[in-house]
Amino acid sequence: MTVTDPARVDLPVSTRRDRAAVRSPWRQPLAIVGAALVVLWVLVALLAPLLAPHGPLDQLAPKLQAPSGEYLFGTDELGRDVFSRVVYGSRISLPLACLLVVLATVLGAVVGTIAGFFGGWVDSILMRLADLVFAFPGIILAMAVAAALGPQLRNAVLAVVVVSWPSYARLVRGLVLSARNSEYVAASRLLGSSALRTMLVDLRPNIAGPVLVMAALDVGNAVLLLSGLSFLGLGAQPPAAEWGAMVAAGAANFDRWWIGLFPGLAILTVVLAFNFVGDTLRDALDPRTARAIRD
Amino acid sequence: MLRFLARRIGAAALLCVGITLVSFILTQLVPGDPAAANLGQRAIADPAAVDAFRSKYGLDKPLPVQYLTYLGNVLRGNLGESQQSHRAVAQDLAEYVPATIELALFAIVLSLLVGVAFGVLAAITRDRWPDQVLRVVSLGGVSMPTFWVALVAFYLLFFKFGLLPGGGRLDPGMNAPPHVTGFYTVDAALAGQWDVCSSAALHLVLPSLVLAVYTVGMLMRFTRASMLEILGNDYVRAARAKGLPERVVIVRHVLRPALVAIITVAGVAFGSLLSGAVLVENIFSWPGLGQYAYRSAVNLDLPAIMGVSVVVAAVYIVMNLLVDLLYGVIDPRIRLT
């Protein structure tokens, strides 16, 4: 008995590989640059005390000094070394961004799985809730949440989680729905697996890939949102060396360009790094899942 | 088409009610007793004064009732009183909203023109060098912190080289045109004050350029992806088989269907422009919603922040509703069902 035609089964696989082969020489450099930048920043965060010539809060004598051999990025309005503050800033932004992406992913994945698996009114309610969050432009809702909870870095993180989970919920719900209707889940149910077991064991590998790609792309957004809240004064509080707050200090002394320029560059390079990596990963996914992430 | 319209409008209205609920819940989350905050230390010791305060503001009622009261107030345009300006938040907002909308519209038009053009270029040069360069450009655009771009652009284009006016909506000493729409460019043109109109337009350039950095990147990526998806269709090959010039194939047969998707994202882009405005208006002394939000956020003026959120979300929802309606114009399949 021949049910499957080998020629047919082979075809999509080989064309996918063909396309990757055509693209890869140009696409990979971005991912490499991105990954290198991520590694670099992680190293900076780990080795901050060794790299920074001064403590992030040390007030050295000369204030508002332009960059020089001694103060690489100059000094700020309180006479703190901007270079040291940028270096130490990575110890705030990187772990928090990762933490909140993990929180948002877990929350979104749980909600999305429940919605997709149970369907019906559970699905309706959860998805309307997601729609509601989508009805706000990101930072506006984050701003309101952070303001309501009180201006603290911890609350800013919570605020960004509140804003970020729905996209994961939608993605996971879509994946669960399509996987649920696929043949292999039907088959595993025929083999006597319970609904819950099916959900946990069989679906997880198919959902993990897209979700991870989305999370990689989202770290950049998280850094942007978090530093934006700090810029507004709703995140990290002075005197913490947080990049967004440092740019805000730069805005207050805009004629001393170095105060705002360097922390902003730090944000840019971190976000860019994660976007380079995430974008390349997305291309590696098959087009339909990539589209689900994009939308 | 009518059913489609009714469904969309219904959904939008429901979302608007939803935002008031979110904003109400957030207000409830604020730690501390509003009575204590408003009455001060001495009065709080007097139970009668506290009860009087509570019943005056309906705080003694159960939460659902409080919410309905709040909803009624919002529907009547009452968003509470700003703790900072001691004026009605709605009144403050009415003053600031047009400035931000004018800026955001200017920026979205700019972003669409540049973003779609670059996205089309990237799609038709797929995997060749223009595409590669544009890919880095668009990723760069969406990776830049808008508030920082504002600072750098302000420093370079205004402070250092004086190429563009730095702050405000008009040159110093110039009076605002008579109020019609609240958009200075339009109002000045209506009044025939061409010097005011050009000054207003020139003042829009720097902030809208800054705001457009992110949205251009976003629209570019999206345009490219939608174009590529459509380029793979049979009907594009069919159009080429008709011997039409490539320009016609791209514009009529590819870009047009791609626009449906692009317009959806334009709605999202508009939302991110409003978010961006909150972050950059202060730097450009742009007397809009963003500057108001910034001041409210810095001073923790909660009623004002909630007012801004409700209004921005409402504007965003209306914008997305318009986008939905535009679908019907572009895609006949929606009109037909």
Add this chain to the structure above:
Amino acid sequence: MGALLEVENLTVWLATRRGPQKAVDDVSFHVDAGEIFGLAGESGSGKTMTAMALLGLLPHAARTSGRAVFDGRDLLSMSAKQLRSVRGRHIAMVSQDPSTSLHPMLTVETQLTEHMRHHLGLGRSEARGRATELLATVRIPDPERALSAHPAQFSGGMRQRIAIAVALACQPRLLLADEPTTALDVTVQAGILRLLDRLRREQDLAVVVITHDLGVMSAVTDRICVMYGGRLAETGPRQDVLNQPRHPYTRGLLDALPHPEGGAAALRPVPGSPPPLGRVPEGCPFHPRCGFALPSCRTERPAPVLVGEAHTSACPPDPLGGAA
């Protein structure tokens, strides 16, 4: 009078992960004015790529060699601009599935008139008038109203009629119809085939029907060419090829057809499956599946030999030669 289209030694390489691979290998045939020529073969046999090569619509990284002389000019050596002036104007295409080949968002009028206006320089009202006639020619009821409609408002058969009207708009001399009936119901298929047959008689149109379905072939074609693994297997007049096939592959395809009198027992599928791109074996491409294969078939690449009047077969052993 020479042939309308003369294809000589056409070879098409497609870019793949393993480098360029031949999708069409040294194919020669001709199409006379006003005839219906059938290009048959399973999917992957290179028949569609042959058509795409003629239209200059191959994927970007593809290369071609050989000649394809249409009306005295070689299509393969034309510039992109010259090709565009031939495409849609003198050579038109109808593709397999009208639900994907017609643009879902453009009106029937736009799709019918845009190339007329471009190639023939017609004004809007002239083009509209001609479009109405065309729709009437392909028997669309109420052509005036159909013009302002969108493809989604028609049934599959009607859509294919519209697609044919689109192809005929500029009065081409040659129509390439790639599986024109495959996506349609059987009852609708016959109507489309009759339409093609009528059109070639009325409009002096040559049609190349590309299909895997020999049933379609037997209904309308004058001559048939069977392709396998990117190469020609057998070419000749329809009766000769279908009644006295000389190539074992043609024979296999015919045996795989259901016969009205035979019942299920008579169905004999060709064992195995056609080689994918880049996996075409040495020697005769069909030898691994051929019941008559000789040791020489494995190494020697067979050239087409004349086996009858205008009838060639690329099977030198000619095991079916005596069977007739």
